[in-house]
Structures are given as C-alpha cells and as structure tokens.
Amino acid sequence: MEGRLRSLADIREGMRLFGVLADQPVTAVSFSAMGEDDGILTYVSASGDSEQRIVSADDLPDLLVLDDRKSGPRFDADPVGFRLAAEALRIKYATAYDPMAAVYSSNIDPLPHQIRAVYEDLLPRVPLRFLLADDPGAGKTVMAGLYIKEMMMRSAAERVIVVCPGSLAEQWRDELRDKFDLDFEVFENWMVDQARDGNPFREHDCLIVRMDQLARNDEYRGMLADVSWDIAVVDEAHRMSAHYLNIFGEREVTKRFRMGEILAATSENLLLMTATPHAGKEADFQLFMSLLDPDRFSGVYKPKRHARTDLKGLMRRMVKEDLLTFDGKPLFPERRAMTVPYELSDAEALLYEHVTEYVRHGMNQAEKVMSQDGRRASSIGFALTILQRRLASSPEAIYQSLRRRRDRLADTLRELDSDPQQAARILAGPERAAMTWDVFDEQWDESDEHAQLQLELDMDEIVDSATAARTRAELETEISELDILVEEAKQVRDSGKDTKWVQLAGILQRNILDYGTAPEGHKLIVFTEHRDTLEYLADNIRSLLGRQEAAVTIHGGMGRAERKAVQERFVHDPDARILVATDAAGEGLNLQRADLMVNYDLPWNPNRIEQRFGRIHRIGQTRVCCLWNLVATNTREGDVYKTLLDKIATIDKAYQGRLFNVLGDTKAFGERSLGDLIQEAIRYGDDPMVQARARHVVDATVGRDAQRLLEERALHPEQYTTVNVDEVRRLMEHSRERKLQPGYIAAFFTAAFRKLGGHISPLPHGRWRINRVPSSLVRVGERLNRNRPLSRAYECVTFDTANIDMGPGTQVALLIAPGSPLLDALIELVLERYGNTLEHGTVFVDRTDTQPDGPELMTAAEQTIIDDHGTVLSRHFDYLTIGQDTQPRFSPAPPYLDYSKPVEQEQPAIERILAHDWLxxxxxxxxxxxxxxxxxxxxxxxxxxxxxxxxEHELDQVEQRLGSEIEFWWSQYNQRVDNERNGKHGRKPASPAAAMKRAKDMEERLTHRREELSRPVRVSAKPATIRGTALVIPSRLLEDASDRRQEEASKAAVHAVDTREVDRRAVALVMAAEEALGRIPEEMPHNNKGYDIRSTGPGGITYFIEVKGRIDLPGADTFHITANEVAFAQSQGDRHRLALVKVSPDGSEHDQVRYVTHAFDGKVLDQATVAYEQDLATYWKRGTPPM
Known part of the structure; x- marks a missing residue:
C-alpha cells in the first residue's frame, strides 16, 4: 500500500520508494542501520543504476512507499503539478533533449569552426585527449568553455581544472562566468592553509591555476598528483616543453612538462590549447604530443625510421585565413601593415649617439663585472637595455629616465660618503635575482596584474640604480656624464621638434580628423612600451584633436576594474577616438571596435607585433585593419627592424596576404633572439660586417619560417582542416527544433516560480524583475551550491541572450538558462514537490482541432547508450504517444503543454474511460x-x-611507432653486444642490458595496447526509462450524449469539414509562397506540435512556419494559438514565421497571405492556460508579404 514510513527499520527489500531521488522512484535492495536514526540504503534507480546513500530519520517525511499491488500509473495526479514536473525534468536533462543546449544557454554567438570543434572533435571522444591548435584570435577560450559547459550539463564532468599563464587567469575566470555562467575560482596560496585536509585541489571542484605557480612548486605538484579531474584544460600548452638529449631517449624536461605529465595521469579528459604547437623541431613536438599518447609518440623521432606522424584524432589546427562565417565569408577582414620610416633630426641624432655611447660603455664595464658578480652584471645590462629602448621611444621617456637615474645615483653617492666602509655593498645595490630581458618577458607572462605592477616597479628600480661603477670616483664620473645627457635630453624635449611624433600626427590627421565623412568614425590604438611616453602622447593627441575626451589611456599601473572601465568607454563612447596603451594593458583586451593601430614603439620580441595586431584583428571585426610601424632608419635598432619589416612585407605580397602570421612562434634568429641582434647592432653597429650579418640573419630566418609554415601545412593536411560551413549549419539546424531557450525556459520558470510563492514581473525588452525569491528556494540553492547562494531578489533577469546587455547606461541582465543556479534550484524544488506526479500519472484533455479519435497514453522516455565500461556515450529524451490500436510514435515537442486540465463535469466520463481494460x-x-x-x-x-x-586508426599508429622502437632497440642491443665482444664499452644508457630492457618494455606496451584496441567495440543501450505517463482524452469523448449535444456535434462535424478545407488551402498557399522565395518547404503531420511547415533556404537555413487560415467572412476575426506554438516561436526567434491566410469564399485565386515575425515575443505564458485567442486584424496589420 502507499503511505509514509513510520521508521527507517520498516524498509524492506523490493520496496518501491519515492523521495530518495528527486525525479524518479527507486527499489530498495537492503537497509543497514547505523544507530537508531541513520542507516545505509542500497537501492536500484528506475534507470537501472545501483547506488547507496545514507538516510536519516529527518528524511522520513519525504519518503513515500509506492503501492506495489497495481503496476503502472493510476492517473490521479494533479495535471498542473504533472506539467511542471515534466518540464522540470526535461530542462534538468536539457542536453538529452536539446543536443546543443550549452550553445543556446550561453552568452555567445558561436562560429562554424567553434561548433565543429566542440560537437565533432571534442565531445564525441570519450575519454578526450586532444590538442586544439587554432590560430590566435579564433576563440579557443570559447571552445573550451562550451566544451566544459556541455560536459557539465551532460553530468559527464564535475571537477574541472584550467591551467593557464598567470596573466590570463583573471580573464579566464571572467569569460567562463560572463559567457557560460560557470563559477571558477582562481587558485591562491592561502587556499593551502585553509584546506581542511591540506590539499586545496581536493576541496575545490572548479579551479583556474596559474601555470608557473603550480609547475615551480614541488609541494603543489605533489598535491595535484594526489587528486583526479574530470577535465583538465591547459592554455598556452606549448610552454610544457621538453627535448631529447640523445637517440637513447634521455630527456631534459621542464617543470611545466612534469606538471603536464601529472595532469595527463590524473585527468579523465585532457584538452591542450596553443596557437603555436610546433616550433620547427619535430622531435620536440612529438615529445610534447606524448602527453596525449605516450605510445603513439614513443621514443626519439627518427625521420629515416619513423613514418610521417598522423595526428588525426589528436589535433586540430585552423588558420585565420581559412575561418569562415555561417554566410561562407572570410571571418577575418583584410589587414594591411605599413612601415613608416623617418630620420631623426640633427639634435635627436646627436642625443641618440651620445646616449648609445653611454650604453656601450656601460655594457663593456658590465662584462668586466661578470666574472666577479654575474647577478650584478645581468642587472646592469638589463638597465642599460631599458635605457636604450626608452631612447628610441620618445624625448620625454629618455629625459625622465636619465634624470631619475642621475638622481638615484647621486643618492647612492651620498650614501657612500656617509658610510665608505660599505662601499662594495652600496655599489652592488640591493640583493635581487639576475634579470635579463628574456627573464622579464617570461615573468611578465606568468604574473597577474598585481605582480606585473611590482615587476614594473622592480624594472624602474634596476634602471635607476644598477651601475658598473666599482669606486667612488667611477660613480662620480658616471653621474657627471649623466648630468650632461640629462641637460641635452631636456633641450631636445623642450625644443618641441619630435620627428617621431610628427609621423604619428600625420597618421592621425589623415585618418582620425574625419568629422562627418564616415558613418562610423575610425578608432585607433597607439602602442608604446613606456609609461612616460604614454602620458606624453596622450597630452599631445588631446592638443592636436582639441578635445580632452579624444584620448584615453590604459597602462600596467591601473587596476583591473579601472582598465575595464576605460575599455568600455573607448568601445562605446564615440568621442573617445584614440587609446594609448602599453603591452601590459594589451593583455586580454578585445578591442575590435578599433580598426587602426600604430606601433609607436616596436617590441624586441617580434611576436608581440602579432599579439598587438590581434587586439583589433579578431572575431567581430568588420573593417579593413591598418597597422603603421614607426621606424627611425638612422638608428642601429631601426635598421635591423626595417630589414625585418621589409622582408615580412615582401612575403605578404608574394602570398597575397594569406599568411597572416609569417613569424609563427619564431623567437630565434639563427639561434639568437631579435633582441640579441639589436643589442649587438647597438654595441658594434659601426662595424659593417655586424650590420651585414644582422640583415642576413633576419632575412634568412623570416623566409625560412614562411616556408616552414607552408611545408607544415602540406606535410600535415589532417591538422590544417577546413570547415564545411554547410555541414556545420546542417548540424545546428537539425538541433534547432529541440531548442529550449528562451521560450520554453521562460514559460516554465515564470509559472513554477509563481507557483512556489515567488514574485516576478516583466520589464521592457524581454527582461524581468524578481522582487522576491521564496525562502524554500534559497535553501535548496544553498544545498546545491554553497559557493553561489541565491539572492533574495534580482533587479534584472532575462531568458534571451540577446537581451543581456542592451548597451551603455543599461543594467546588464542575469541570464536564466540551464545550468544557472537559480533555475537549477527551481527545478530541484519543483521535482521535490511534484516529482511523484510523474509516477502517479495524470489525465489531460485534448481540446485542439487535431485531437485523435481515441484516448492515448503519452510517455516521456529516456534512452541511454553506454560502452563496455559503463561510460555514457549518448543520452536522449523523447516523448511518445500510443493508443489502444495504434503504434507508438515520437513527438518533437512535449505534447502536454497543449492539453487542458479536466473540468468537474467531465469527471464521470473520465472515470468510465479509466475503467477500460486496455489501460x-x-x-x-x-x-x-x-x-x-x-x-x-x-x-x-x-x-x-x-x-x-x-x-583501427589508433592501433595502426601505435603498432607503427612501437614496432619501429622495438626494432631500433633490438638492433642497439645486437650492436652493443658486438661492441663488447670487440672490447668497446659504451656508456650505461646504451649498454646491452639497457637496450634489451627498453626493447622488452616496448614489447609489453605494444601487447597491452593491442589487447586494449583489438577488442571489439561493444556499445549497448539500456532499456528506455519511462519518466512519466499521462492519459490524453479527446474532448469529444467527454461531451454529453443528449440529443442536443449530438446535434451540436453534427454541426461541428460539418464545420470540421469546412475547417479542413480552409486549413488545406492555407497550407497550400504558404507552401507555394515558400517555393517562390526559393526555399524547399516540407509539410509536417497534422498533429505536429509547434509548427506546420519546415522550410529550408538555399544556404541550409531552416524556417519554421505556423499557419493560421481563416475564412474571409464576417465573424472570422480571431485565431487560436497553443502554449506550444508560443513557446516554440519564442525559442526560434528570427527563424519563426506566423503565416496568416485569409481564405476567400470566391476561390483560391483570391486567397491572401501575410507573414509575421517575432509574433509572440511579448506574450507571457501561464501554466494553467494552454490556448489563447488572438485578434486577427491586429496581427494582419503587423504582417508583411512572405519573407
């Protein structure tokens, strides 16, 4: 019998209980008491899974014993509660119903290559081992976020770690939160102290970790190895580098690579991301790829022995040139890079020579210090390098730098005079780690904004104080030299003759002073490397343009919120035309509103040119992007850089601009960095041989890299895939019919929220205000996620991603979608309150024109496909109907939304139907x-x-690689045996015993992988789980059988014939209109829920059309729409058409049709109302000819 348990001891084997799980009954297997009030319940769920949980006496009020004497539903549940519970279940398992639920519930506008990556390259691979290597700006963060959200919504992931460079950690957190409503924490050192068991990685399920913070800390790596993850994502993964020392497989690995090995061993799914996977060394690249599959990349790569590596299934690389929009157009617009050469004025050139001579002399002195104090020598070289770069930046930058250095060294001299006994310590300066420009660059990339600010302060400290002076006299001499240079720099600055500024002013006058000449004015970013130059340029630009608001600045000294505010102003304020920024500010900025850029200071790392250009040449940019590089040709560094830029321009012209990033990841020019070449040119630039060597190295390197890039694409075509836009569009169009957002989500949320005591009211533009969140809902939210408690009220929410941000000056709305805490809590509470109605079943009345001839059962069925390990490969949610004499059939939309609750006078007839044997x-x-x-x-x-x-492909690759390695090591064994016989003894790694061990290890690995990969793939389906059943009775079967009712029924039958004729002509007219528009229409079955015609355009775009035909006579002035039709229309947005047809009594040639788009956007659905009567004239007026 059905009822409540008096105590937990009453639980018996085979007892069916509701309340253990929120959405389905379970069958008890056993109960083991743990004291008087608690015990362990072992049970089997309705889906067949065996589980355990601890239950206590506090759970008794929620546990319901189901009646076992009558199998199947009893149809006695409240229809409104059933409808709410059924919708809650459908949305809870959204990914089983809507195959792209994560797309439609995220604040993104995905592109074809992103959809393909997630839904074709990543999600089908279980477990995932993959390298996503698309070009910079392709939106890899979006792909990773979409993959994570889809996996979480499919209940395939709960614990996720993202490892990224330190400077990108906050950006990752913001993007995952703002675009996907995923709540990640950035790992901080204090988490270790607060961890209950000492391991923060175990206590935090969703973490973002700075790469070097983790890699360089042995304790943290040990903690990481002690936990497991469902998903691990590594951004800029190429930094996890390693290389082989010899052919015997001895490796030199970085701590980052060690970290990668730990993640590979502890994560179920591993996603590596980098835009620069291959630095030109195939052996190192394959060692990196061994993180994904140690067997396919076993041993040192040997070109003559190993076949070309097939990376199919492990890696995808798409280059910017091949990325397309859904319209088939290039995603990235044309871009043009121009070199602006200029010559320093006489005064500027003289200052350049004098400062350069000072730097040269200091460099030579630093070399003398090197043997005694390498740390100090490095700091001196670093300081002088910065001085030289500031010299090239602007008169203001070099003047201020020289002045500060002079003043600081003067302070050092006074300190020396006050304590001459400490001369060596004072001249050496404070204890600090050795600093070079490469070290500074690397530390910068791994630092957050606070650490970056400290690095800038440390750099200024070194520039101001590091000196090669070893005595008081040498220090005094240096200060005297600086006095002269400071005065000279001041004169140049005060003269107002800045040749470099003149070049920038010309660019601004030609491209920015365009008032009234362009529909949308150009915006320009100026990149400089120095704060003094930044302020100097901002003041000059404001003076030139005559408006203080014309220029805004972003630099490393600003906090994240302040940077964001300036970015928003630059993007949205038409008066803010110029942004002056340092590279510090460029990190993470998406500034495609700008289409022009000037490199006022050229970076010594050439990759930064591409990184800077990527700030504007990125997804969303629609204009041609122009870049100007300012180069002083009569300087030594300018000469080297002009050679580089000219070579890039030549290659760009040769390939018609199709190689966007000619340099790839090149940092080395003949094993040396560009910075090294520039420094050599500065120190020895008077030597013609040095100048010629620098030009030759740059020329050869750039040409080599361009050729390597092309050869790589030819060698590995499987990596450099292209997207078939039509295929991706078909994939998306196929899923659109099951789209839940926003219509169905909004209908469920507003009805369920109000039913549970919440207060929600509509705002303009598809937004809502939640004035009160019920306490019961807050408690459920806290139980589900303590880290994200629900608010008691929400000022602005929306169900449509298009309504999140309505522009400047408006409140950003919170998106309510599957996965959001508020909706998750509401679903859970609805299932707790009304979930048992699904087990009981209910009765609906079908009052539509398409009602069947007899009663039908409607069921919700969940289908699950698993592999032989029990891993879920596919989960699907469908609605089926079955009649007494009819076969089951699928319904694309939930039918119950269009069915009514029976009225009291219908109950006697319903009872008679319920007594039928077939039920x-x-x-x-x-x-x-x-x-x-x-x-x-x-x-x-x-x-x-x-x-x-x-x-099959994986086994083939493993056999080729391991087979080759086995052959190699046995040959090494035979060779070493012969050598020993002849008295030749090699070192231990190549001894016969070592070679034999390696060969046998390889044979074992090959045997294991063969056994694993040769087993037949076993895929099986669980029996469909019935998640709810309702009896649907046509309203005609519930009418009174008196003569009066029979007469009305007879009239209704005649009317029905007329209605069928009207419907037939209406549909025929719309089908003809669609064909005239060049689309291919397909009429749906008469009882299809949501729409009548699916029409496909030439580009594969699908339109869903609801046809409403009315006879064109007086009195036919309204039409009816169902709840399903409204929710479906709202979910399809631009793709939905309401086709209104006036059917003329004078013949079909007089019929008229009009289309209404977004017909029901403003309509708020009420869970108790299943049909709405609409005024035909109002909608007819809104309509247009077919479109």
Whole structure:
C-alpha cells in the first residue's frame, strides 16, 4: 500500500520508494542501520543504476512507499503539478533533449569552426585527449568553455581544472562566468592553509591555476598528483616543453612538462590549447604530443625510421585565413601593415649617439663585472637595455629616465660618503635575482596584474640604480656624464621638434580628423612600451584633436576594474577616438571596435607585433585593419627592424596576404633572439660586417619560417582542416527544433516560480524583475551550491541572450538558462514537490482541432547508450504517444503543454474511460521496443562505426611507432653486444642490458595496447526509462450524449469539414509562397506540435512556419494559438514565421497571405492556460508579404 514510513527499520527489500531521488522512484535492495536514526540504503534507480546513500530519520517525511499491488500509473495526479514536473525534468536533462543546449544557454554567438570543434572533435571522444591548435584570435577560450559547459550539463564532468599563464587567469575566470555562467575560482596560496585536509585541489571542484605557480612548486605538484579531474584544460600548452638529449631517449624536461605529465595521469579528459604547437623541431613536438599518447609518440623521432606522424584524432589546427562565417565569408577582414620610416633630426641624432655611447660603455664595464658578480652584471645590462629602448621611444621617456637615474645615483653617492666602509655593498645595490630581458618577458607572462605592477616597479628600480661603477670616483664620473645627457635630453624635449611624433600626427590627421565623412568614425590604438611616453602622447593627441575626451589611456599601473572601465568607454563612447596603451594593458583586451593601430614603439620580441595586431584583428571585426610601424632608419635598432619589416612585407605580397602570421612562434634568429641582434647592432653597429650579418640573419630566418609554415601545412593536411560551413549549419539546424531557450525556459520558470510563492514581473525588452525569491528556494540553492547562494531578489533577469546587455547606461541582465543556479534550484524544488506526479500519472484533455479519435497514453522516455565500461556515450529524451490500436510514435515537442486540465463535469466520463481494460495493460515493453528500434539502435550503429574507425586508426599508429622502437632497440642491443665482444664499452644508457630492457618494455606496451584496441567495440543501450505517463482524452469523448449535444456535434462535424478545407488551402498557399522565395518547404503531420511547415533556404537555413487560415467572412476575426506554438516561436526567434491566410469564399485565386515575425515575443505564458485567442486584424496589420 502507499503511505509514509513510520521508521527507517520498516524498509524492506523490493520496496518501491519515492523521495530518495528527486525525479524518479527507486527499489530498495537492503537497509543497514547505523544507530537508531541513520542507516545505509542500497537501492536500484528506475534507470537501472545501483547506488547507496545514507538516510536519516529527518528524511522520513519525504519518503513515500509506492503501492506495489497495481503496476503502472493510476492517473490521479494533479495535471498542473504533472506539467511542471515534466518540464522540470526535461530542462534538468536539457542536453538529452536539446543536443546543443550549452550553445543556446550561453552568452555567445558561436562560429562554424567553434561548433565543429566542440560537437565533432571534442565531445564525441570519450575519454578526450586532444590538442586544439587554432590560430590566435579564433576563440579557443570559447571552445573550451562550451566544451566544459556541455560536459557539465551532460553530468559527464564535475571537477574541472584550467591551467593557464598567470596573466590570463583573471580573464579566464571572467569569460567562463560572463559567457557560460560557470563559477571558477582562481587558485591562491592561502587556499593551502585553509584546506581542511591540506590539499586545496581536493576541496575545490572548479579551479583556474596559474601555470608557473603550480609547475615551480614541488609541494603543489605533489598535491595535484594526489587528486583526479574530470577535465583538465591547459592554455598556452606549448610552454610544457621538453627535448631529447640523445637517440637513447634521455630527456631534459621542464617543470611545466612534469606538471603536464601529472595532469595527463590524473585527468579523465585532457584538452591542450596553443596557437603555436610546433616550433620547427619535430622531435620536440612529438615529445610534447606524448602527453596525449605516450605510445603513439614513443621514443626519439627518427625521420629515416619513423613514418610521417598522423595526428588525426589528436589535433586540430585552423588558420585565420581559412575561418569562415555561417554566410561562407572570410571571418577575418583584410589587414594591411605599413612601415613608416623617418630620420631623426640633427639634435635627436646627436642625443641618440651620445646616449648609445653611454650604453656601450656601460655594457663593456658590465662584462668586466661578470666574472666577479654575474647577478650584478645581468642587472646592469638589463638597465642599460631599458635605457636604450626608452631612447628610441620618445624625448620625454629618455629625459625622465636619465634624470631619475642621475638622481638615484647621486643618492647612492651620498650614501657612500656617509658610510665608505660599505662601499662594495652600496655599489652592488640591493640583493635581487639576475634579470635579463628574456627573464622579464617570461615573468611578465606568468604574473597577474598585481605582480606585473611590482615587476614594473622592480624594472624602474634596476634602471635607476644598477651601475658598473666599482669606486667612488667611477660613480662620480658616471653621474657627471649623466648630468650632461640629462641637460641635452631636456633641450631636445623642450625644443618641441619630435620627428617621431610628427609621423604619428600625420597618421592621425589623415585618418582620425574625419568629422562627418564616415558613418562610423575610425578608432585607433597607439602602442608604446613606456609609461612616460604614454602620458606624453596622450597630452599631445588631446592638443592636436582639441578635445580632452579624444584620448584615453590604459597602462600596467591601473587596476583591473579601472582598465575595464576605460575599455568600455573607448568601445562605446564615440568621442573617445584614440587609446594609448602599453603591452601590459594589451593583455586580454578585445578591442575590435578599433580598426587602426600604430606601433609607436616596436617590441624586441617580434611576436608581440602579432599579439598587438590581434587586439583589433579578431572575431567581430568588420573593417579593413591598418597597422603603421614607426621606424627611425638612422638608428642601429631601426635598421635591423626595417630589414625585418621589409622582408615580412615582401612575403605578404608574394602570398597575397594569406599568411597572416609569417613569424609563427619564431623567437630565434639563427639561434639568437631579435633582441640579441639589436643589442649587438647597438654595441658594434659601426662595424659593417655586424650590420651585414644582422640583415642576413633576419632575412634568412623570416623566409625560412614562411616556408616552414607552408611545408607544415602540406606535410600535415589532417591538422590544417577546413570547415564545411554547410555541414556545420546542417548540424545546428537539425538541433534547432529541440531548442529550449528562451521560450520554453521562460514559460516554465515564470509559472513554477509563481507557483512556489515567488514574485516576478516583466520589464521592457524581454527582461524581468524578481522582487522576491521564496525562502524554500534559497535553501535548496544553498544545498546545491554553497559557493553561489541565491539572492533574495534580482533587479534584472532575462531568458534571451540577446537581451543581456542592451548597451551603455543599461543594467546588464542575469541570464536564466540551464545550468544557472537559480533555475537549477527551481527545478530541484519543483521535482521535490511534484516529482511523484510523474509516477502517479495524470489525465489531460485534448481540446485542439487535431485531437485523435481515441484516448492515448503519452510517455516521456529516456534512452541511454553506454560502452563496455559503463561510460555514457549518448543520452536522449523523447516523448511518445500510443493508443489502444495504434503504434507508438515520437513527438518533437512535449505534447502536454497543449492539453487542458479536466473540468468537474467531465469527471464521470473520465472515470468510465479509466475503467477500460486496455489501460490496465503494461505498455512499457511496447514503448521501450519502439524507442530502441527507432531511436537508440540507429544511434548505436552510428556511434559504433565511428569508434571502430577511431580504434583501427589508433592501433595502426601505435603498432607503427612501437614496432619501429622495438626494432631500433633490438638492433642497439645486437650492436652493443658486438661492441663488447670487440672490447668497446659504451656508456650505461646504451649498454646491452639497457637496450634489451627498453626493447622488452616496448614489447609489453605494444601487447597491452593491442589487447586494449583489438577488442571489439561493444556499445549497448539500456532499456528506455519511462519518466512519466499521462492519459490524453479527446474532448469529444467527454461531451454529453443528449440529443442536443449530438446535434451540436453534427454541426461541428460539418464545420470540421469546412475547417479542413480552409486549413488545406492555407497550407497550400504558404507552401507555394515558400517555393517562390526559393526555399524547399516540407509539410509536417497534422498533429505536429509547434509548427506546420519546415522550410529550408538555399544556404541550409531552416524556417519554421505556423499557419493560421481563416475564412474571409464576417465573424472570422480571431485565431487560436497553443502554449506550444508560443513557446516554440519564442525559442526560434528570427527563424519563426506566423503565416496568416485569409481564405476567400470566391476561390483560391483570391486567397491572401501575410507573414509575421517575432509574433509572440511579448506574450507571457501561464501554466494553467494552454490556448489563447488572438485578434486577427491586429496581427494582419503587423504582417508583411512572405519573407
């Protein structure tokens, strides 16, 4: 019998209980008491999974014993509660119903290559081992976020770690939160102290970790190795580098690579991301790839022995040139880079020579210090390098730098005079780690904004104080030299004759002073490397343009919030035309509102040119992007850089601009950095041979890298894939019909929220205000996620991603979508309150024009496909209907939304129908068979075919590589044996014993992988789980059988014939209109829920059309729409058409049709109302000819 338990001791084997799980009943297997009030319940869920949980006496009020004497539903539940619970269940398992639920519930506008990456390259691979290597700016963060969200919504991931460079940690957190509503924490050192068991990685499920913070800390790496992750994502993964020392496989690995090995061993799914996977050394690249599959990349790569490595299934690389929009147009617009050469004025040139001579002399002195104090010598060299760079930046920058250095060294002299006994210590300066420009660059990339600010302060400290002077006399001499240089720099600055500024002013006058000449004025970014130059340029630009608001600045000394505010102003304020920024500010900025850029200071790392240009030449940019590089040709560094830029321009012209990033990841020019070449030119630039060597190295390197880039694409075509836009569009269009956001989500949320005591009211533009969140909902939210408690009220929420941000000056709305805490809590509470209605079943009345001839059962069925390890490969949620004499059939939309609650006078007729014998039959087997044959079985065949192909390819690659390694090590063994016989003894790694061990290890690995990959792929389907059943009765069967009712029914039958004729002509007219528009229309079955015609355009775009035909006579002035039609229309947005047809009594040639787009956007659905009467004239007026 059904009822409540008096105590936990009453639980018996086989007892069916509701309340253990929120959304389905369970069958008790056993109960083991743990004291008087607690115990362990072992049970089997409705889906067949065996689980355990601890239950206590506090759970008794929620546990319901189900009646076992009557199998199947009893149809006695409240229809409104059933409808709410059914919708809650559908949304909870959104990914089983809507295959792209994460796309539509995220604040993104995905592109074809991103959809393909997530839904074709990543999600189907279980477990995932993949390298995503698309070009910079392709949106890899979006792909990773979409993958993570989809996996979480599919309940395939709970614990996720993201490892990234320190400077990108906050950006990752912001993007995951703002675009995907994923709540990640950035790992901080204090988390270790607060961890209850000492391991913060175990206590935090969603973490972002700075790469070097983790890699360089042995304790943290040990903690990481002690936990497991469902997903690990590594950004800028190429930094996890290593290389082989010899052919015997001895490796030199970085701590980052060690960290990568730990992540590979402890994560179920591993996603590596980098735009620069291959630095030109195939052996190092393959060692990096061994993080994904140690067997496919076993041993040192040997070109003559190893076949070309096939990276299919492990890596994807798409270059900017090949990325397209859904319209098939290039995603990235044309870009033009121009060199602006200029010569320093006589005064500037003289200052340049004098400062350069000072730097040269200091460098020579530093070399003398090197043997005694390498740390100090490095600091001196670093300081002088910065001085030289500031000299090239602006008169203001070099004047201020020289002045500060002079003043600081004067302070040092006074300190020396006050304590001459400490001369050596004072001249050496404070204890600090050795600093070079490369070290500074690396530390910068790994630092957050606070650490970057400290690095800038440390740099200024070194520039101001590091000196090669070893005595008081030498220090005094240096200060005297600086006095002269400071005065000279001041004169140049005060003269107002700045040749470099003149070049920038010309660019501004030609491109920015365009008032009234362009519909949207150009915006320009000026990049400089120095704060003094930044302020100097901002003042000059404001004076030139005559408006203080014309120029804004972002630099490393600003906090994150302040930077963000300036960015927003630059993007949205039409008066803010120029942004002057340092590279510090350039990190993470998306500034595609600007289309012009000037490199006022050229970086010594050439990759930064591409990184800077990527700030504007990125997704969302629609204009041609122009870049000007300012180069002083009569300087030594300018000469080297002009050679580089000219070579890039030549290659760019040769390839018609199709090689966007000619340099790739090149930092080395003949094993030396560009900075090294520039410094050599500065120190020895008077030597013609040095000048010629620098030009030759740059020329050869750039040409080599361009050729390597092309050869790489030819050698590995499987990496450099292109996207078939039509295929991706078909994939998305196929999923659109099951889209839940925003219509169905909004309808459920507003109805359920109000039902549970919440208060929500509409605002303009599809937004809502939540004035009160019920306490019961807050408590559920806290239970589900303590880290994100629900608010008691929300000022602005929306269900449509298009309404999140309505522009400057408006409140940013919170998106309510699957996965958001507020919706998750509401779903859980609805299932707790009304979940048992799904088990009981209910009765609906079908009052639509398309009602069937007899009663039908409607079921919600969940289908799950698993592999032989029990891993879920596919989960699907469908609605089926079955009648007494009809076969089951699928319904694309939930039918119950259009069905009504019975009224009191219908109850006697309903009771008579409920007494029919056929309702006592068990239709579960028939539903399960149909769901399997028509749903799961074809999907199983598709999945198995893909897995078979992948396994065969993987086995082939493993056998080739390990077989080659086995052959190599046995040959080494034989060779070493012969050598020993002849008295030749090699070192231990190549001894016969070592070679034999390696060969046998390889044979063991090959045997293991063969066994693993040769086993037949076993894919099976669980029997469909019935998640709710309702009896649907046509309203005509509930009418009074008196003569009056029979007469009305007879009239209704005649009317029905007329209605069918009107409907037929209306649909025919719309079908003809669609064909005239060049689309291919397909009429849906008469009882299809949500729409009547699906029409496909030439580009594969699908439109959904709801047809409403009315006879063009007086009195036919309204039409009816159902809740399903409204919610479906709201979810389809621009793709939905309401087709209104006036059917003329004078013949079909007089019929008229008008289309209404966004017909029901403003309509708020009420869960108790299933149909709405609308005024035909109002909608007809809104309509247009077919479009």
């Amino acid at each position: 006592g039959q068990d239709y579960t087997a028939a539903v399960q068979q149909y769901a399997y044959v028509q749903g799961a079985k074809p999907r199983m065949a598709e999945i198995k075919a893909r897995l078979d192909t992948d396994r």
